[in-house]
Structure formats: structure tokens, C-alpha cells
Amino acid sequence: MLYGKWRPRGFDEVVGQEHIVTTLRNALATGQVAHAYLFSGPRGTGKTTTARIVARALNCLDLRNGEPCNRCAPCVAILKGSALDLIEMDAASNRGIDDIRDLREKIAFAPSDLQRKVYLLDEVHMLTDGAFNALLKTLEEPPPHAFFILATTELHKVPATIVSRCQRYDFHRVPNSAIVERLRFIAGEEGFSVPAEGLLAIAIQARGGMRDAITLLEQVVARYGMAPSTDDVLAALGMVHDERSEALAVALVEEDLGAALAIARQVADDGVDIARFTRETIDVLRDTLLKVLGAPRPESPQHDAAARVASLALERGASAPRLAASIADLAKADFRLDPANPVPLEIACATAILGPGTSAAPAAPSAGSAPRAVQRARPGPGQPAAAGPADAALSAEEAFMRELYERCRTANTVLGAWLNGSCEVIAIGQEDLELGFYHPLHMQKVDKDCRTLVEQQAELMLGRAVRLKVRQVERGSPASRRAPKGGHLVEAARALGATPVAKDGD
Numbered sequence: 438m439l440y441g442k443w444r445p446r447g448f449d450e451v452v453g454q455e456h457i458v459t460t461l462r463n464a465l466a467t468g469q470v471a472h473a474y475l476f477s478g479p480r481g482t483g484k485t486t487t488a489r490i491v492a493r494a495l496n497c498l499d500l501r502n503g504e505p506c507n508r509c510a511p512c513v514a515i516l517k518g519s520a521l522d523l524i525e526m527d528a529a530s531n532r533g534i535d536d537i538r539d540l541r542e543k544i545a546f547a548p549s550d551l552q553r554k555v556y557l558l559d560e561v562h563m564l565t566d567g568a569f570n571a572l573l574k575t576l577e578e579p580p581p582h583a584f585f586i587l588a589t590t591e592l593h594k595v596p597a598t599i600v601s602r603c604q605r606y607d608f609h610r611v612p613n614s615a616i617v618e619r620l621r622f623i624a625g626e627e628g629f630s631v632p633a634e635g636l637l638a639i640a641i642q643a644r645g646g647m648r649d650a651i652t653l654l655e656q657v658v659a660r661y662g663m664a665p666s667t668d669d670v671l672a673a674l675g676m677v678h679d680e681r682s683e684a685l686a687v688a689l690v691e692e693d694l695g696a697a698l699a700i701a702r703q704v705a706d707d708g709v710d711i712a713r714f715t716r717e718t719i720d721v722l723r724d725t726l727l728k729v730l731g732a733p734r735p736e737s738p739q740h741d742a743a744a745r746v747a748s749l750a751l752e753r754g755a756s757a758p759r760l761a762a763s764i765a766d767l768a769k770a771d772f773r774l775d776p777a778n779p780v781p782l783e784i785a786c787a788t789a790i791l792g793p794g795t796s797a798a799p800a801a802p803s804a805g806s807a808p809r810a811v812q813r814a815r816p817g818p819g820q821p822a823a824a825g826p827a828d829a830a831l832s833a834e835e836a837f838m839r840e841l842y843e844r845c846r847t848a849n850t851v852l853g854a855w856l857n858g859s860c861e862v863i864a865i866g867q868e869d870l871e872l873g874f875y876h877p878l879h880m881q882k883v884d885k886d887c888r889t890l891v892e893q894q895a896e897l898m899l900g901r902a903v904r905l906k907v908r909q910v911e912r913g914s915p916a917s918r919r920a921p922k923g924g925h926l927v928e929a930a931r932a933l934g935a936t937p938v939a940k941d942g943d
């Protein structure tokens with residue numbers, strides 16, 4: 438295991454915790470050592486490693502400036518894990534009062550193979566109240582040969598009485614630059630060749646944990662060999678970078694629906710994991726938003742892409758709320774039903790650009806002609822704004838449309854979504870069902886991809902086969918209100934009577 442091999446052997450090798458190791462080294466060098474230490478901090482930041490260095494330094498026969506020699510018999514015994522007087526306890530599995538009582542009984546005995554007994558209690562916050570009380574008594578008057586190092590990832594769960602008995606050190610997340618430096622050193626020693634960008638990606642993924650970073654490096658090399666490319670690293674970390682995510686972010690900022698849909702289709706055709714691609718686009722947009730807000734994350738892998746998109750967004754006057762809305766729209770895309778299907782991404786792009794409550798935009802969505810300042814009304818249509826009394830005001834056509842949408846969506850979440858607030862009933866004829874769409878994109882999608890679905894569900898509702906006819910209308914225009922009132926709608930309303938119109942929520 439790479440981590441075990443490169444575990445720091447001296448204080449000078451502990452990365453990112455200089456504030457702690459300097460103090461400890463000085464205390465050990467001058468013999469002013471406390472009998473109880475409390476190390477708190479996130480996992481993998483060096484608490485246990487530092488505790489073992491302290492244990493060696495307390496017993497080293499050749500201590501130099503507070504650093505253990507790692508060669509004398511006590512140092513070697515501790516390094517090998519064979520020293521009887523370094524007692525490591527995991528409080529997560531030995532948390533009861535009996536475990537601590539046992540410790541108290543044995544602590545009085547003189548050390549057997551070392552000069553000093555060192556008790557390392559990991560995850561000490563897991564102890565029971567009774568165990569804490571027993572421990573407290575020991576901490577109040579430890580025998581001169583006994584030293585305690587308590588470690589915890591959850592300091593707030595350690596009783597104040599215990600904390601006050603200890604000299605406390607807070608371990609920090611290791612800065613990415615320090616992790617990268619250490620990884621570069623290890624890679625050099627091991628003969629790995631990893632690009633700087635790849636090392637940074639590993640550091641970011643490790644979230645300040647040195648142990649995780651080294652383990653990730655090991656996984657990358659195990660999978661891609663000694664000289665992985667940046668793409669290999671990103672792939673191993675599940676951070677594949679697809680430049681089209683930036684292109685899609687640009688299309689969303691420019692409100693170019695044609696370009697956005699073309700990218701979504703192309704990505705799907707290439708067999709790319711669309712959910713991951715969508716998340717990556719969200720990452721670019723999120724970093725863009727932060728940059729627009731003046732709080733960029735220079736360490737993000739999407740930083741360069743976001744910087745380019747952000748300058749474009751600022752140029753085009755794209756507002757922060759607008760970017761946030763686009764992120765929210767993309768985040769709603771659900772790929773669980775069919776991971777290879779780009780339709781949820783297409784719908785998300787359409788919603789982000791056109792807005793769910795936009796009035797009809799007669800111009801076809803093509804590069805450069807997309808509407809710029811779209812009025813966005815949330816929540817969108819298709820989501821009943823208010824259940825109950827409001828439903829009574831629904832016309833038979835509206836009730837029919839809502840029921841048709843619900844049925845189609847239930848039958849096929851992905852396709853049904855194209856009907857969400859995108860159209861209205863114009864006419865229900867003996868043989869035809871005519872729907873009017875507010876936007877040509879929705880019309881084409883339903884006409885082409887959802888025809889069978891709509892016709893099947895309409896047949897179930899009406900009890901007879903109807904053929905779907907589509908045309909474009911303007912929302913709320915007189916043309917769209919020209920529905921012939923007549924028997925068929927009454928019939929439709931009756932068909933709906935079997936199911937309650939007022940469906941609460943959505």
C-alpha cells in the first residue's frame with residue numbers, strides 16, 4: 438500500500454500541519470511534554486500518524502531536535518507495530534466503561550519494553566458517558582510513565598471536562614498545493630509520471646485528506662499504468678472533462694437553443710454518459726455563476742472554461758439569477774429511466790432558454806435568432822399553481838389537457854415532459870385531437886416523438902381512437918380559443934368525471 442509506505446516518519450514529513458508539528462517538536466526537544474493531547478480534525482489529515490511520531494519521540498534513545506531517529510530499538514519496535522507499550526484503542530469498537538476500567542487497571546504497571554506507555558485512543562468521541570467519566574479520572578492523575586493521545590473527527594462530541602484536561606491541536610484540511618507537492622514527491626520516488634493537472638485533480642478530489650490523495654494516486658496508477666495522462670486521471674476519478682460542456686454552457690448563456698440541442702444530440706450519439714455530461718455542464722455554469730458574482734474558485738477543474746463562459750455572460754448581460762435558473766433547470770433533468778436518452782437534457786435546455794412560462798416565440802430557434810430577454814414565470818404551467826378551488830375554474834379543455842399530460846407523463850416520464858405546459862386543446866373531434874403549441878420545438882417533438890403516446894392515452898380517455906393533429910398557436914390568443922364547443926368536450930368532461938380533476942400537488 439502506497440500510503441503505508443509513504444506515511445510520514447518524522448514531524449518534518451507531516452504535510453500541512455506545520456502549526457502543530459513545530460510546537461510538538463519543540464516540546465519534545467525541551468522535555469516539556471504534556472501527559473494528554475487531543476488531536477481533532479477531518480479524516481486523513483495526519484492525526485494518527487502524528488500520534489505515532491510523538492510515541493516514538495517519547496521513547497527514542499537518540500532524539501534529535503525533537504525528531505525520533507527511527508533506527509533505535511524503541512523506534513523500530515513502534516514502526517513495526519510490535520511495541521507492547523504503545524496501546525492503540527479504537528473507541529468506536531471499545532467504547533464501554535469496562536474497556537476504560539481495564540485500561541485504568543493496567544496503566545499503573547510499569548512499561549514493559551519502552552520507557553513510556555503511550556495510549557492512543559482513536560475516535561474518542563465514541564466513548565459512552567460512563568467510559569468518559571472513567572477516562573477523566575485517569576487523565577486527572579496519570580502515572581508519570583503514561584501519556585495519552587486522544588484523536589477525534591468530531592470534537593463537539595467530546596465532553597468539555599475531557600477537552601480541558603488535554604493540550605488540544607486542531608488538524609486542518611491539507612491545502613491542495615501541499616497535497617500536490619507531496620504527491621509529486623511520491624510519484625518521483627516511485628517512478629510515476631503524472632501531469633501537474635492530474636495531481637491537482639487528485640488533490641481536489643481528496644478534499645484536504647492526504648491519505649485519500651495518496652490512495653487515489655495509487656488507484657490511478659493501478660488502472661492506467663505508471664504514466665497516466667490527465668484524461669486518464671480524470672476518468673479514474675470520474676471527472677471526465679468533455680469540452681462540449683463548455684460549448685453547452687455557452688449556448689445556454691447565448692440562449693441559442695438550436696446549438697444546445699445539437700450538442701445534446703451529438704453527445705448522446707457519441708455514447709457519452711449524458712447524466713455525467715450534464716453534471717459537468719452544471720459545474721461549468723456554477724463556476725460561471727460564482728465568477729459573475731465575483732467569488733471565483735481558481736482551484737476548480739472547470740475554472741478556465743468557467744472564466745471564458747463568465748466573460749461571455751458578462752458581455753451579454755446574463756444575470757446571476759438567470760444563470761442560477763439555468764443550473765436549476767439542468768439539475769432537474771432525470772436520466773434514471775433511460776441513461777442513454779438525451780431528451781431530458783434537451784427539455785432542460787429548452788426550459789432554460791425558453792422559460793417554462795414564456796409567451797409564444799414564433800421565431801424558430803436557430804443560432805442568433807433566439808429570444809434574448811425571455812420573461813420567466815415560475816412555477817411553470819403544467820404544475821397546478823393552486824389545487825382545490827382553482828380547479829373548479831378549469832375549462833373542460835384545460836381539464837382534458839391536464840389529464841392527458843398526467844397520463845402521458847406517467848406512461849413515459851421523458852416523453853410526457855414535452856407536454857408540460859407547452860400546449861392546449863384546440864379541438865376534440867370524432868376522429869381527431871387537435872393540440873395547439875406555443876413553440877415550434879415542442880410541437881415538432883410531440884408530433885414526431887410522442888405521437889403514439891398521446892394518441893394511445895387520448896384513446897383511453899375518450900374511448901375511441903383519435904388522430905393527433907398539431908399546429909402552432911399563440912398562448913391565450915383568440916385563435917387558440919376557437920375550440921368548437923360541443924358534444925365531444927362534454928363527453929371528454931364526462932370521461933374525466935371518473936377521475937378527480939383536482940389532483941393535489943404535482
Ligand SMILES: [Zn+2]
Nearest residue numbers: 497506509512
Ligand atoms: Zn529512536
